[in-house]
Amino acid sequence: MKSTSSEYDIYAVFGNPVAHSLSPLMHQAALDHTGQKAFYVPFCVTALREAVQGIRGLNIRGVSVTLPFKTAVMEFLDEIDQGARRIGAVNTIWNDQGRLKGFNTDWNGFVFALKKHTEIRGKKFVVLGAGGAARGIVYGLIREGGEPILVNRTASKAEALAREFGCAFAEEPGIEMVGADGLINTTPLGMSPRTEDTPWEGDDLHRFKVVMDIIYNPLETRLLKEARSAGCRTVSGLEMFIHQGAEQFKLWTGLEAPVAIMRQVVMDKLDANDPH
Ligand code: ATR
Numbered sequence: 563m564k565s566t567s568s569e570y571d572i573y574a575v576f577g578n579p580v581a582h583s584l585s586p587l588m589h590q591a592a593l594d595h596t597g598q599k600a601f602y603v604p605f606c607v608t609a610l611r612e613a614v615q616g617i618r619g620l621n622i623r624g625v626s627v628t629l630p631f632k633t634a635v636m637e638f639l640d641e642i643d644q645g646a647r648r649i650g651a652v653n654t655i656w657n658d659q660g661r662l663k664g665f666n667t668d669w670n671g672f673v674f675a676l677k678k679h680t681e682i683r684g685k686k687f688v689v690l691g692a693g694g695a696a697r698g699i700v701y702g703l704i705r706e707g708g709e710p711i712l713v714n715r716t717a718s719k720a721e722a723l724a725r726e727f728g729c730a731f732a733e734e735p736g737i738e739m740v741g742a743d744g745l746i747n748t749t750p751l752g753m754s755p756r757t758e759d760t761p762w763e764g765d766d767l768h769r770f771k772v773v774m775d776i777i778y779n780p781l782e783t784r785l786l787k788e789a790r791s792a793g794c795r796t797v798s799g800l801e802m803f804i805h806q807g808a809e810q811f812k813l814w815t816g817l818e819a820p821v822a823i824m825r826q827v828v829m830d831k832l833d834a835n836d837p838h
Contacts (some may be wrong), residue, residue, distance in 0.1 A: 571600040572620065573814065574732075576635070577612055577628035580604045584828050585626045586808050591827040597748035597822045607631065614638040617657055624814035626807075631669040632694065639664040645705075649697045654810045665813060667693070669702035671806030672776070676702075679795045680744060680772045688732075688740060688770075690761045691748035692719040695776055699748055700727050714736055738764055744772040745789075752783035760784040768792040775799050781832055800828065 573593070575585045581604070586688065589602040600623070607613045610631055615638075617625055627635050632651035636642055642664040647653045652664035676682060685708050687697055693712035703710045704727060712731040714720035724731035732740050751761040757780055767773060773789035776801035778799035785798045 568808075569599055571598065571623045573600060573602040573624045573626075574617075574622050575602070575626040575628060576607045576610075576631055577604070577608050577690070578608065578630065580606045580628065583626075583628060584621050584803070585628070585807065587831055588804070588828050589614060589626070589811065590735040592807075592811050592820050592824050593815075595823045596815070596817055598815065598819045600782055608738065610634055611638055614662065617655065617662060618660060623657055623808065625809060627653050627742075636664060638662075640759070645669060645701065649701050651694055651697065653811060655659055656813050665809075666698060666811035667806040667813070668698040669705070669811045671802045671804070672699050673706055674769075674805040674808075675797055675801035676744075676772070676774055677706070678801070679774075679797050680740050686711060686742040686759055687744040688713055688742045689722065689746050689748060690714070690820070692716070692723045693748065696723065698749040699746060699776070700729060704729060710714060711740055711742055713740075723807070738766060742770065744774065745770045747775045747777070747783075748772075749775070752780075752781060753777045754779045754784055757784060761829075762788075768793055772797065774802075778803050778828075779832060780837075781829070800825070804828065 575583050584710055585603045586602050595601040598627040618772055618803035630651055636652050640661045641714040646664050646811055649666050651666055654665040654667050655662045687703055687708055687710055689710045689712050700710045710729045712720040712724045717733055720731040747761045749761045751759045767789045774797035775783045775786050777783050779797050791794050804825050804832035808821050
């Protein structure tokens with residue numbers, strides 16, 4: 563079917579809540595900067611099936627999918643790419659001439675961000691947490707030849723995830739005995755407003771060459787601050803967020819994303835929100 567009579571392309575984010583999503587700001591800046599006639603709109607979705615039908619009916623070009631819909635949305639799409647299927651979550655929909663295709667760019671964003679600071683192949687990474695976010699990270703690490711070691715408050719969940727992906731896991735007590743090159747936090751510990759929390763209470767962060775947090779609010783979590791003081795290289799969740807968005811942009815438009823612009827608008831917004 564030939565597309566719309568509107569001269570503007572529409573992109574969207576589906577979430578609930580969605581008011582705090584930084585995707586509209588980031589993607590609108592990218593669309594504007596590359597000269598696209600397009601709007602990127604946040605939708606607080608109350609009926610997911612109908613919302614996905616709306617992508618077809620309204621000829622929305624692409625959609626970012628956020629909590630709590632990343633898994634639930636999958637059954638309403640026409641195709642799911644291999645990575646998203648393995649991870650069990652879709653964060654990106656591309657409307658390819660009426661066919662809705664689901665992708666997961668969280669793992670690419672993560673890999674891109676981490677690779678700027680360290681090699682992944684042949685390296686061991688302690689991954690804290692075993693929820694939805696951990697799945698993308700474990701998938702990305704393994705694809706790049708890294709070796710995840712899963713650690714979680716509920717040990718049975720780390721064990722189950724490790725079995726599924728064929729990687730290692732460790733019990734929390736005794737984690738200080740586990741040798742690894744890097745540490746990656748996928749838990750919400752340290753996220754605003756509880757910025758005094760940390761997923762790593764030990765004073766031995768110096769044994770990791772690189773420490774990454776997937777949290778980007780605050781930009782530097784307590785974990786990253788302590789890691790920096792301990793001499794580790796640190797990677798903020800902002801980089802993962804920006805690069806998962808850049809991959810979305812590329813999928814939708816076929817263009818390289820203006821990453822520096824995207825980073826700048828998000829950082830300005832986070833700085834403006836920071837009460838300190
Ligand atoms: P997401 O899907 O965004 O990853 P999630 O599924 O709620 O979110 O997973 C969050 C992870 O952080 C889980 O592994 C959770 O541990 P449990 O499996 O024991 O629930 C972990 N987590 C959350 N709050 C935590 C806390 N206060 N201390 C330790 N781990 C925590």
